[in-house]
Amino acid sequence: MTRQRPGTAPPRASPRWTSLRRAARRRAARQPVALAYALALLVMALATGPLHGPARHVRLLLGTGYESVVDEGHWWTPLTSVFFVDNGAELLLALAGAVVLVGYAERLMGSGRTIIVFAGSAVLGAAGGILLQDAGVAGGELWSRGVSELFALDPFTPIFGTIMAASCYAGPLWRRRIRVLTISAALVLLLYSGQPSDVYRLIAALVGLGIGALFRPSRIDFTWRRSSHHETRTLLAAVAGVLAVGPLITIFSGARFGLLAPLGLLLTQDVPAATDVVDRCLLGNITRQCVHELTLERIGGAGPVLVSLLPLLTLLVAAFGLARGRRFAAWLAIVVNAGMAVLGAWYYGLLPVSGQPYVWHWHSAHYWEIALVLVVSVLVPLATAIVLAANLRRFPVRGRPGRRRRFALTVVLSFLGLASLYVGAGWLLRDSFRPRVALIDLVTDVPERFIPVGFLRLERLSFLPTDWVSATLYQWVGPVFWIIVIVGAILSLRSGTAGVSRDDQARLREILTRGGGGSLAFMATWEGNSIWFNRAGDVAIAYRVVNGVAITTTEPIGRAEHGAQAISDFATMCDDHGWIPVFYSLHGSWQATFSRMGWQSMGIGEETVLRPRSWDPTGRKWQDIRSSVNRADRAGVRAVWTDHKALGVLQSLQITEISELWVQEKELPELGFTLGGLDELRDPAVRLMLAVDADERVHAVTSWMPSYRDGIVVGWTLDFMRRRPDSMNGVMEFLIARTMQMMSEQPEIEFLSLSAAPLAQTGAQTGAGAGQGRSGSVAARMMDFLGRSLEPVYGFRSLLAFKRKFQPEFHPLFLNYPDPVALPAIGIALARAYLPTLSMREALAFARGLR
Template identity: 40%
Template sequence: MSTTASAPAPPGPAANAPRRPRWLRHARSAGAWGVGQLRQARRTPVTLSFLALVWVLAVVTGSLLSGPTDPTDADGVPTDGLFSHVAVGLPSLQQGRWWTVLTSSLFAADLVTYLLASALLLVVGVIVERRWGSLRTAGVAVLTVLLGVGAGLGVIALAGTVESWSWAQLLATSVEVGLTPLVVGLLMAHSAGQTALWRHRVRLGVMAACLVMVLYGGQVEDVLRLSTAAAGWVVGVTVLRRFRAASTTARVRTSYRETRVLVAVVLVASALGPALLAFSPASDGPFAAQAYVYVGPSALHIDTPRNISDFLFALLPALLVISAALGLRRGRRAAWWSAIVLHVLLLLTGANFMAEFLGFAADNLTDADLDGYNLYAGLGPMVVVPLLVIVLLVATRRSFGVRAPRGTYRRLAATVLGALAVLFVLFVAVGTLIADQFDPVPTFGQLLLDFPLRLLPNGYAFIITPDFEPVTGLARFLTDWVGILAWAVVLFGLLRSFVRSESVVRDEDTARARAVLADHGTTSLSWLTTWDGNTYWFADDGRAFVAYRVEGGVAITTGDPVAPPGELAATIAGFLAFCARQGWTPCFYSTTQAVKDVTDQLSWASLQVAEETVLPLGSLAFTGKKFQDIRTSISRAAKAGITAEWIVYPEAPLSLRDQIQAISEEWVADKALPEMGFTLGGLDELKDPAVRCLLAVDADRTVHGITSWMPVHRDGAVVGWTLDFMRRRSDGQSKGVMEFLIGSAALDLQQEGAEFLSLSGAPLAQAEPGAHTSGVQRVLEVIGKTMEPVYGFRSLLRFKAKFQPVYRPMFLCYPETAVLPRIGLGISHAYLPNMTVREAVRMMGQLS
């Protein structure tokens, strides 16, 4: 997939037809999509009917805005009404209202909850019903709710027997409504039919989220959501065996990946739970006190007016922990140290808060004031949770050994210190100018000493109190946002450092790769592995290697692995294990059917991304009507005195090299985008002495066109050649010069004993468009059509068809569809690493 230019295809009969307006094309596409969705809706009657019932009941009963309610008597005491008859809880069952186990799933607490729960139900229900069918979906939903709600109420009843447990007593006297337990249970049941990877992700994510809600939110619905999720898991495993996904025949996910994901999930859960309490006044879970450690006491005062800066500062500790978790998922050693430092600080902060609260309680509160509340049980999570996280991190430290490129954290430190210096000067200078807007008015020295305090989250004023406070909007803006901006620099720098990868290519690695390539480089694109920008992974025995580059945490290979016959699968497995240790997502790009066959055994996904055109040379002769264009071009060149001349670019006369460079620069200047790289060669790739160039030269030594050819080896011998670089002059005298050069190369190399020529691949083009029916493949076809005005890949494929080649698909093989957007961004950056905003605007102008 390395050809970089093409002759334009002849215009068809509709070439001059007026183009429809862009808005009309979009409107027609949207209309077609809408019609398709309506047709699909007929396959999910249970989900849509249930959703309609929920909303009809909400409107008819007046529950839409604030949920079902109970009326009050003259004294303001609630009486039995709709809420008491549909909400579920121990009091409802004790009063004989057994139907509430099901009716509670028909209502929600308020309009926002109705909207969010309905969206979740629509997504999950449609997916499940399309797979299982309507009757089975309805049956599983009812069974899961009955088992889950029943089990949850049983746990609440059992916990309620502990009279000293105030949270359990609160649950035992509460009733609630909600749709989300049904949705979560259905999703967990459906996970049994997913692939092993997605089954693991769904179960881990759902159970972690439900557990966080129980521990920190602590409402009846939170408990029932967790129990229904567990019931859905059991139903899926025991009842829905027929719908289980086939197990993979081979697994390459290692303990490194499993451990990193688990630790990252634990950290995110430990941070999100307490952080969300800053936005929720109804939080009674057993770990609710942990919010004081993450958010700070003052930020939890819901009645205090707060602006966006207060919320951002309240979330700061959680954001830092989450950023460390993202680095841990990639196996980064620096993220491990960051997490350790953060949780040590949280541990010390929690211990300080706990000591303050216990001291206050001892001096001011009696047993009657506490009303059975156990201070040690309630405040203990402030210390226990950070301590347990530290223990987990220490126990799993061997899984986090990936280091950032040399100098990464020196640059990060310099950036942070520079930002702090600028903010410090700004804070002191502006603070001095508006000193009268603080109470009391600070001195210059106090402003100097106050700056570090403004970097602490405002909730931590409980520990350290500034000497002065702002009294005007401008002063508050200064004191609030100087810290937010400083921490934004830190967060951005940390996240960026966690995705940076070190790609050190040593000369000896390139020499080793060329030696292996000479023996085992049997695919037509193998020579691309020698280009600049590639990094090499070698097998332990040194007889195989993979060329790759890392973009945004994605390891993108350049063509097939180079390996001896019979060792391709082992080479792929070794490379995948290497990527797992480094925390990268691997993908094999521009690969052949052989690699796809191996990754299919790993249950990977694949897409056809190009079509390679191969010209067998055994008995090639440009005779017959189908080669008329080729013969005509060769004859035209002969009449014009143009001959084909082989050169090696570094050894060619300067006059020829200057002309080649001028032709290439003219071609690049014509394009809306810069010259693409990665698998598309340019002038730099011509400098390789092993690459041969064929020029179209006239009697005056004027170069009219150039092609370059890369060798293909087998057992140490060259058996074929691959077309890479194609350029021709833009004047009318060069018509047909590409056909002449390729045809001449085929005949010359046939005489030398070559077995085949590869005319390389055309990205985003296929010999039979529409042959693949997958949704992602159709998206690629649309992208190919959109990019055609800029690079003409489809025209290139039509041009190569003149030589009557054999077509071979080229694939992108990747672990799962979920990572495809990241892979797409990585490949785009590999092709256009230096594209500017101006060039992007030019491209969009040509595409519109």
């Protein structure tokens, strides 16, 4: 043991260790209830068995349930049961839930409210579930009687209730996420596991939501508020994914009593020999025990298990595509879920053309429960398909038509080929089935080879294979088909969007880096655009076809000397397809080209451009900008230049929340087309400028698109611009000023564009920009009317006034079109391009508001 010399200072702890200790103390001070609960869970688990859970006598004394409370009188168990776990895996999940979810709730509600909600949801959740069980046992209900002897040890009951109460204190983004995902998770656990604790969790979640609303009545808001396209897709993808993985809960659940637990029999009992089942059941009367054993035999082996799991994997692939806005993924999820619902209804006898008379004995007291199982098994996938179909417009990214056709053709041909193989080879091996099969038996059995076993639990079996050759044929045609579907779906989702292959995307990026296309050219890379290339391959035009109108995203990109010919060739291509060509957001340098072609033009906005090389924010005109910068410096807010990949998880979530708060303030949906959203921030070439305070709280965000010349970035264009409602005044001015200051120090940067405010102009446009003749006058009045009408919702003119603070150059932007007669169609197409998700109800409501 070493001794410290007298008069010497003690060794100092490392700065990193000191920082960690301070962070731990701050967390302990902010969420003592959550950390205390996590510590209690850990101590109890170590004391009673962290791997396999408490011993039986502990479960009987402290676990809750019908028998514990009603029969044994252990009234304290609804509260004591939440401090124990069943196994080590559950301990890890519970510790994470206590620290993260309960900790988050405590930071929002405070420690006192958290304790009340925690205890209240634990007690009321279990008490409500036990009362339901008591009523079920008294009425002879099968589920209640089957689980009456189970003792629940479940820390997630109060966790669910606490986080739901906290949703009343959260912002709009997390309020919706918490409620949707928590209720979805609770329902999936109930349907696929079906233990008493699953019922307690669902009731606790609803109780917590009610308590939270009582604590904060001014924030009661159970309506579905508008969300951004990105957030809606994220939520729908999350719900679809949760429903898809639900059957896996059956595999890992300790007991399987849920309405949708088709694999439970396979995982809990041995599969009897096929020949024994055939002899005892198929050749005699079908009893309840025979149905049970036939189901076991049906799901015996890896093949039938895969037939049940692979469609779920298909839905997971679809959920990934839903998050990316892919229309193909939405249709894939709709078709698979609707197919499962229809097939389930067919084989369960819900459709009159099927008829399963031995299922529907309504006079029996027990058959209504079987009927409930069947109905729920059909309604869950059907409801999922309906919700996705109702939100189909939220998935605007369309795949290439050739890829979709190839996928559909591959699926159909694979099904027909495998079905023919099964029937043909089965006929050759007919003596290997028992009883011996006829051709009609094989044909009628084909659908069952491709259907998840869960839908066939009560379907009569006609025959079974008796050797490995016939068993391979019998079990594996279905898994091979679903593997083909999954591989085809992945390839379709990875392919380019409509009209844009991976090679086209690479060519477009190459042309962009060489230069040309103006300050708005980078918008051509956004999802949803189609790309046209001239014959030489050195000019590209990005466009979207809406209602038969081909609207370009910006001006031609590439070599300027070939631009005029490219415009003519593109117009010819549109004419060949029966489209009306419209060139949108073009600068004044292109107007002579359209004048020679005899086209009409009108101004649709003005781009505001800054010159960093001459940046000098002095003088009276810059007073507001200087004040905003000084105010940010005093508040400790700094500007951070970064990209999306470099963002931390918390920063990324804050940016999403800021965007959601902005969208919910609008009476109409989020705009698209030439206005980027969250999805466009993720491009590696795009840069972000964030306003971040000392607590790492993001107050505002702007995104900047690059403009190239000879592979070098020579300018940046502002796109995404959002701020928190409670952020300091002038935070946007601060971000733009800091961006200008940084760019002024980079000699290769020639301009900084603040982009254009659609439907807003200073009135300085003349000549061609003012329109030509009567048609131009009508068009100008139409654009002016739209600008004034949409101003209260989107504030285009206010945005233009904001940009004027920076003393920019004004560069007019024009819309060019060949025929004035097409103006109404062009106007409608532009409206649909900017508002692709606008419903008829929203359009009528907005129109009424204009009166």
